[in-house]
Amino acid sequence: MSRLWSRLGARTAAVALLSVGVAGGFYLGGDRDQGQSAQVGVAVEQAALQQARQVHSAKERTTEYQEKLRAAAAAEAVAERKRRAEAAAASRKKAREAAAKAAAETKAAESKPYDGPIPSSCEEFSGNRKIGCALMIDAGFGIDQFPCLNKLWDKESGWNHKARNPSSGAYGIPQALPGSKMGSVADDWQTNPATQIKWGLGYIKGRYDTPCGAWAHSQDVGWY
Template sequence: MLEGNRVSRISVRGFAVASATAVTTVGAVVGVASGSTQGSSTEPAEATAADATLLADISAGNQTQAQTASLTQQADAQSTAADAAAKKSAEEAARKQAAQDAAAKKAAAEKKAAAERAAKEREEEEKAAAASRSATRDADDFAVQASYTVAQVQSMAREMIPGDQFQCFSNIVDHESSWNYRATNASSGAYGLVQALPGSKMASAGSDWQTNPATQIKWGLGYMNDRYGSPCGAWEFWQANNWY
């Protein structure tokens, strides 16, 4: 009988180890074994208690393993999500930086191009001004005559005044003397094409200032450039004040 109890105990333990989820079936087997030998020995009761403890330990262990696995899965999922978020953030930052770099590069290129255009325009203007200056003639380039017609005086002025300034110079002379190089203002004493006051000022351009319109044109151009920056600057002032 003792040997039979030992076999039952081994069988129950083996079954418990094989399957932790078959608790009901194992309990029924243990109950039958215990009922058939009730009162004959304490060993079956001890076996039943030990088997129940083993089943409880197995169940608790399975629950712990399940909980650990669940936590591990959650941690892995969170880690994967964090990695994905970090990757997305890095990609977005890289995209923004690339866009900023491209915009800065474009702005720098446009600024450089604008500066180059401005420099080229200034260079062309300077060349044009130099060409205009080199094309103009000086008062000494004209042969001295006893008298000059209005057409001759105007022709001399065209050759002495830069092309872009001639019309402004002509406008002033039209109002001041009507191209009469001997014009004299009886009340003020102003004299010549540009009505210098006093007329003797024009001696700085040549001693023949009274009779040579080229000398008067030379002095008048110098005066307008020095005082107003150009004949057009002088004409602008004249229109606002009726004198210059």
């Protein structure tokens, strides 16, 4: 009887021990699962944090790049406005200079009025012919020389003080070649009929003695 109870006690103890072991195993296994889950959770959180940092960093870089683009665009806009302002200022300056030059040329091209005395013997003429008649007499020639002078310069230039020969470049009433020769009388030789006439009379006197002598030579050879 005692042996039977001993065997039953041993078996009971073994079963109890086994139960405890199984329970402990379940407990330990559950603890390991919880630990692994916790580690996975930490890893996920770290990965999410890292990703968030990367996204934030990318956003910052994008923002910085966009700011640089805006700054560059603003600087280019300022430079473009400056270039346009400078170009406009240069254009206005050029226009003013051109206008001033044109005004000066117009003024220089204006005929200079003759305010010298006109002899009564020259009153029948007009314009540059009247001036030519007066200056011819003033140069010491008789009125009888004017018909020759009138024909000579009528042939040469039509008494036009702006006449220019396109072939030779001869200029003015006496068709001086070059026209700048008349600058020996005055600087306004391009626009002042009196200056041209004075030079022409001096040229005639030096080469042909009289206007009629110059006209005769012109009739013979076609020039004087």
